[in-house]
Amino acid sequence: MRGYLGKTLTIAAVLAMSAGIARAEGSVEVLHWWTSGGEAAALNVLKQDLQKEGIGWKDMPVAGGGGEQAMTVLRARVTAGDPPTAVQMLGYDIQDWAKQGVLANLDDIAAKDGWDKVVPAALQKFSKYDGHWIAVPVDVHSTNWVWANKKLLDGLGIAQPKTWDDFVAALQKVKDAGKIPLAMGGQPWQEATMFDGVVLSVGGPDFYKKAFIDLDPATLGGPQMVEAFKRMDQLKGFVDPNFSGRDWNLATAMVIKGDAAFQMMGDWAKGEFLRANMKPGVDFMCFRTPGTEGDVTFNSDQFVMFKVGKDQQAAQNAMAEAVMSPSFQSSFNVVKGSVPARTDVPDTAFDDCGKMAMAQLKQANDKGTLLGSMAHGHANPAAVKNAIYDVVTANFNGDYDAERAAKELVKAVALAQ
Numbered sequence: 001m002r003g004y005l006g007k008t009l010t011i012a013a014v015l016a017m018s019a020g021i022a023r024a025e026g027s028v029e030v031l032h033w034w035t036s037g038g039e040a041a042a043l044n045v046l047k048q049d050l051q052k053e054g055i056g057w058k059d060m061p062v063a064g065g066g067g068e069q070a071m072t073v074l075r076a077r078v079t080a081g082d083p084p085t086a087v088q089m090l091g092y093d094i095q096d097w098a099k100q101g102v103l104a105n106l107d108d109i110a111a112k113d114g115w116d117k118v119v120p121a122a123l124q125k126f127s128k129y130d131g132h133w134i135a136v137p138v139d140v141h142s143t144n145w146v147w148a149n150k151k152l153l154d155g156l157g158i159a160q161p162k163t164w165d166d167f168v169a170a171l172q173k174v175k176d177a178g179k180i181p182l183a184m185g186g187q188p189w190q191e192a193t194m195f196d197g198v199v200l201s202v203g204g205p206d207f208y209k210k211a212f213i214d215l216d217p218a219t220l221g222g223p224q225m226v227e228a229f230k231r232m233d234q235l236k237g238f239v240d241p242n243f244s245g246r247d248w249n250l251a252t253a254m255v256i257k258g259d260a261a262f263q264m265m266g267d268w269a270k271g272e273f274l275r276a277n278m279k280p281g282v283d284f285m286c287f288r289t290p291g292t293e294g295d296v297t298f299n300s301d302q303f304v305m306f307k308v309g310k311d312q313q314a315a316q317n318a319m320a321e322a323v324m325s326p327s328f329q330s331s332f333n334v335v336k337g338s339v340p341a342r343t344d345v346p347d348t349a350f351d352d353c354g355k356m357a358m359a360q361l362k363q364a365n366d367k368g369t370l371l372g373s374m375a376h377g378h379a380n381p382a383a384v385k386n387a388i389y390d391v392v393t394a395n396f397n398g399d400y401d402a403e404r405a406a407k408e409l410v411k412a413v414a415l416a417q
């Protein structure tokens with residue numbers, strides 16, 4: 001039942017907004033969920049690049065990390081026979097839409113611009129269906145990050161925590177000082193994002209893979225999963241009483257303002273710190289969820305191109321080419337907090353967090369520990385992802401203790417497959 005009414009209104013409002021406004025030739029209509037300050041600033045880079053080529057932009061924003069609400073609006077648009085030109089999408093959702101036969105074929109541009117050689121295989125797995133390019137990767141984000149207000153930590157004599165126990169001790173110290181230790185938004189996708197990092201911290205890449213990618217029942221219900229839920233219980237003890245329903249960027253703002261010390265969130269949070277003119281290493285800190293250094297739970301936003309009329313195709317192709325250009329991949333990702341979706345983009349324009357993220361992505365890819373984010377649709381199709389969300393949320397809200405949550409996880413995943 002979560003957010004049912006809100007979701008219905010959003011869809012109605014968005015459909016009403018778009019009704020009757022025809023897409024001009026030479027313009028693109030783009031459905032996305034980049035509505036925070038940092039996200040909008042990054043999207044502006046694309047709008048401006050397209051504007052320079054004389055291509056107009058019709059914006060179709062639908063707020064909500066992970067894209068659940070955006071996907072609901074998309075279904076309504078496609079059912080009405082009026083898909084947008086391009087849609088921000090994640091992992092398995094892309095493959096689900098490809099199966100419906102409603103996506104454009106980008107093979108000619110991909111061949112002309114040599115995409116096969118520069119897009120990492122882990123992303124191509126989602127950008128191609130049946131051997132054909134149907135989506136354009138914009139970025140690579142990852143979820144096993146912690147963000148911190150450096151001045152607040154310095155003032156309390158807290159160094160960057162290296163282990164889980166260090167992290168818990170640091171959270172306790174902030175609490176004792178009367179500040180909010182952990183900025184959190186109580187929405188299922190945010191709790192799931194935190195869970196990505198927590199699961200990885202408990203059992204490392206093998207455990208994460210067996211649980212979320214192989215969906216092995218013994219692992220989903222085993223002692224390490226119970227431990228992961230216990231860590232979630234521990235973290236819950238450090239959030240403020242108003243966490244429920246809060247948007248992720250408002251939680252980031254609490255860290256920016258120094259009201260809270262830490263946030264466990266994907267690196268889109270960096271976009272908010274940068275928008276607030278904060279500098280990494282000086283005003284804020286970025287580090288991997290303690291216990292997960294060297295491993296990366298990634299998600300890549302891709303623009304999925306829908307089949308559109310002949311009059312729209314030139315603009316659609318121009319957008320695909322613009323997104324894949326090395327200069328765009330650098331300038332967009334510098335602002336967004338993510339890293340390029342091409343292997344041939346230099347890290348020179350990136351700040352220290354970005355340089356570190358690029359090096360870690362390469363390292364994890366080489367080691368075979370680049371893992372798809374469960375929370376952001378890169379480990380499983382939506383049905384399984386949503387089943388995991390429900391259990392994680394029930395645990396975080398106190399409905400299931402850790403033992404019960406692990407048992408429910410086995411059942412929910414089995415039912416969803």
Ligand code: BGC
Nearest residue numbers: 033064065066067268301376
């Ligand atoms: C997307 C990011 C976005 C975040 C919060 C994630 O699912 O991959 O690009 O910034 O949600 O909206």
